Amino acid sequence: MRDADLDEVMRIELRAYPFPWTIGIFRDCLRAGYPAWVLEAGPRLIGYGVLSVAADEAHVLNVCVDPDDQGQGHGRRLLRGLERVARGLGVQRVFLEVRPSNPAAIALYHDEGFNEIGRRPRYYPAHEGREDAIVMAKELLPDALTRMPS
Numbered sequence: 001m002r003d004a005d006l007d008e009v010m011r012i013e014l015r016a017y018p019f020p021w022t023i024g025i026f027r028d029c030l031r032a033g034y035p036a037w038v039l040e041a042g043p044r045l046i047g048y049g050v051l052s053v054a055a056d057e058a059h060v061l062n063v064c065v066d067p068d069d070q071g072q073g074h075g076r077r078l079l080r081g082l083e084r085v086a087r088g089l090g091v092q093r094v095f096l097e098v099r100p101s102n103p104a105a106i107a108l109y110h111d112e113g114f115n116e117i118g119r120r121p122r123y124y125p126a127h128e129g130r131e132d133a134i135v136m137a138k139e140l141l142p143d144a145l146t147r148m149p150s
């Protein structure tokens, strides 16, 4: 993701989330050098993901697919791509937060090997007050360990 992508990114962000990031948050992430990637289908930007990495831990800060393109495997592809980036940076553990009211994302994360490790009470803004965050984590095992003999 580059500054030049941010208009397209915001076009998706504003439609995909009830409480979207501002363009300033994306700019700050880019300036801080956070790994940030876009997913393109031909000339169209259809999704993106942002990570923060510190030592051997990564945090998925945002993963998002254009509402017009959801349900076609792009979210899974993005998440796996972010995981590959994290592995390449020596990350051993990936964390993320998700709203309990976001069953699609929770199902994707479970399916990709994330487990719930806790909750942050009243973490997110919500239409009526605040909403908890489910905190999930995944250990990135060495490739050799994830391929069990049949």
Ligand SMILES: CC(C)(COP(=O)(O)OP(=O)(O)OC[C@H]1O[C@@H](n2cnc3c(N)ncnc32)[C@H](O)[C@@H]1OP(=O)(O)O)[C@@H](O)C(=O)NCCC(=O)NCCS
Binding pocket: 016, 017, 062, 063, 064, 065, 066, 069, 070, 071, 072, 073, 074, 075, 076, 077, 097, 098, 099, 102, 103, 104, 105, 107, 108, 109, 111
């Ligand atoms: C969460 C999100 C990234 C998933 O992307 P996607 O491209 O729609 O998901 P995929 O097509 O790759 O689906 C992967 C898996 O996610 C789960 N999933 C996706 N959509 C789902 C839905 N509507 N209901 C239940 N599970 C769903 C399924 O387990 C699915 O696997 P399957 O197709 O084998 O059943 C997408 O819905 C999105 O961008 N949402 C808005 C932004 C957001 O909430 N991001 C997460 C913040 S924590």
